[in-house]
Amino acid sequence: MAHSSQHHDPSGAAHHGHYIIPIKVLGTVFGVLVFLTVITVITSRIDLGAMNVPLALAIAITKALLVVAFFMALKYDNAVNTLVFSVGAVFVLVFLAFTLADTAFRGSLGIMDAETVADQQRAEEALRARDPGAALVAAATDTTAADPAIPVDGSAVFATYMCNTCHTLDGAASAGPTLQGIGSRQTREEVIQSIREPDAIIVEGFAPGVMAATVNAFGFANVTDAEFEALVDFLMEQN
Numbered sequence: 001m002a003h004s005s006q007h008h009d010p011s012g013a014a015h016h017g018h019y020i021i022p023i024k025v026l027g028t029v030f031g032v033l034v035f036l037t038v039i040t041v042i043t044s045r046i047d048l049g050a051m052n053v054p055l056a057l058a059i060a061i062t063k064a065l066l067v068v069a070f071f072m073a074l075k076y077d078n079a080v081n082t083l084v085f086s087v088g089a090v091f092v093l094v095f096l097a098f099t100l101a102d103t104a105f106r107g108s109l110g111i112m113d114a115e116t117v118a119d120q121q122r123a124e125e126a127l128r129a130r131d132p133g134a135a136l137v138a139a140a141t142d143t144t145a146a147d148p149a150i151p152v153d154g155s156a157v158f159a160t161y162m163c164n165t166c167h168t169l170d171g172a173a174s175a176g177p178t179l180q181g182i183g184s185r186q187t188r189e190e191v192i193q194s195i196r197e198p199d200a201i202i203v204e205g206f207a208p209g210v211m212a213a214t215v216n217a218f219g220f221a222n223v224t225d226a227e228f229e230a231l232v233d234f235l236m237e238q239n
């Protein structure tokens with residue numbers, strides 16, 4: 001009786017009187033709370049992965065609602081109080097959701113296991129195989145370069161380090177002696193020495209120091225072993 005009259009009374013006149021909650025209801029709610037606590041303890045020992053926190057929260061919220069509704073008698077109280085409580089609870093949930101959206105996914109971005117890295121490399125290789133242009137770009141930008149399978153062109157090395165600004169290959173005169181027939185005039189060791197130590201033996205009619213001073217300025221100090229070998233091969237072919 002008291003229940004229905006209080007519940008539906010919009011005037012608020014009867015609100016100071018306490019609704020006496022039947023002991024049976026209190027007992028049931030208490031049983032449910034104990035049951036939920038047991039569930040919480042059990043689930044805390046099982047790893048449910050991503051569900052760990054949401055499940056614990058859901059149980060905790062259910063318990064809090066039961067306490068508020070029955071033990072604090074909000075269920076039998078003014079609807080306005082329920083509304084105020086609900087609005088507060090909704091905001092708590094919103095804040096929790098945003099926090100969880102951050103903390104729950106921390107570290108899941110940017111971490112790649114070895115398997116993923118290998119997958120990406122395979123994908124890149126497949127892409128290169130399909131697209132030769134991409135392969136060329138990849139090779140050009142790959143500073144570890146010097147794939148031994150790709151032969152270095154000695155005549156290109158000769159041009160790259162600007163040997164051709166002083167040396168012709170056809171007997172014509174230039175700042176340095178023509179390298180026409182150098183492969184028959186010199187042994188491989190002599191050619192190597194002529195390049196590595198230009199001033200060790202000076203060709204008649206030419207000044208020492210000229211080549212030595214220049215080649216390194218043309219970047220020859222950075223010549224790779226493969227380039228140097230190809231260059232010597234190329235010169236030995238001039239006969």
Ligand code: HEC
Nearest residue numbers: 161162163166176177194198199201202203206210211214
């Ligand atoms: C600035 C001009 C100049 C440049 C650049 C230059 N040389 Fe020379 N080179 C000379 C001169 C001058 C001589 C002759 C004097 C000497 O023997 O050192 C010479 C000599 C040589 C000789 C010995 C020739 C012989 O008949 O014995 C070889 C081989 C040679 N150069 C190779 C090269 C190569 C390879 C390059 C590029 C990496 C190069 N030179 C760059 C000026 C140059």
